[in-house]
Amino acid sequence: MNMETYAAFVLFVIVMTGTPGAGNLTMMGIGQTTGFKSAIPFLIGATVGAVSLDTMVALGLGKIIQTSPNLATVMKVCGTCYILYLGWKLLTMRLGSHAVNRRFTFWEGVILHPLNPKSWAMALVGFTQFADPSLPLLWQVSVFVLTFMVFQVSFHSAWGLAGAAILRTLKSGAVLTGVNCVLVAVMVGATMYALFV
DSSP, X not given: OOHHHHHHHHHHHHHHHHSOOHHHHHHHHHHHHHOSGGGHHHHHHHHHHHHHHHHHHHTTHHHHHHHOHHHHHHHHHHHHHXXXXXXXXXXXXXXXXXXXXXXXXXXXXXXXXXXXXHHHHHHHHHHHHHOOTTSOHHHHHHHHHHHHHHHHHHHHHHHHHHHHHHHHXXXXXXXXXXXXXXXXXXXXXXXXXXXXX
16 A cells, blocks of 8 residues: 555554554553553453454455354354453452453453454444455555554553553542443444444
């Protein structure tokens, strides 16, 4: 893709990765409940999952999903269940808890993006709209995946740090629990809207 197309692609990626979604809201919820440091394994896992998804979509997996209604339905059901699980886990985390068994894990991060409808939509639209069939596929996949990765890591981290700032600023457990409830409601609501509206 040329520089003009790449600039438009970067703008698309910024909007898609910077806005509220399951990854950003989960990172914020973890940050505001147990601090940013506890979110790092989840962040690393989410990065691995996003890079894997973006690579597979760019190499043709997206076309298979788009042409198979049954597979698309299975993905929707699995994605919905996982987003509901993330919401439940955020709501049941103890504020300020350092208990390791309640923390989000690397593997929960790995499956975040492959089961997240927003991630699939970003990858499918991003690659189909901005890829140039006349250019080498490997080069385009590399640019596509690395660009998404840089902004995904940056925004997930920013949301996690914002959550940690809330934890440091607000001392009321009731208010922090309320913030988590709002994050979960937005996350689940946005996912349901994306899937069924």
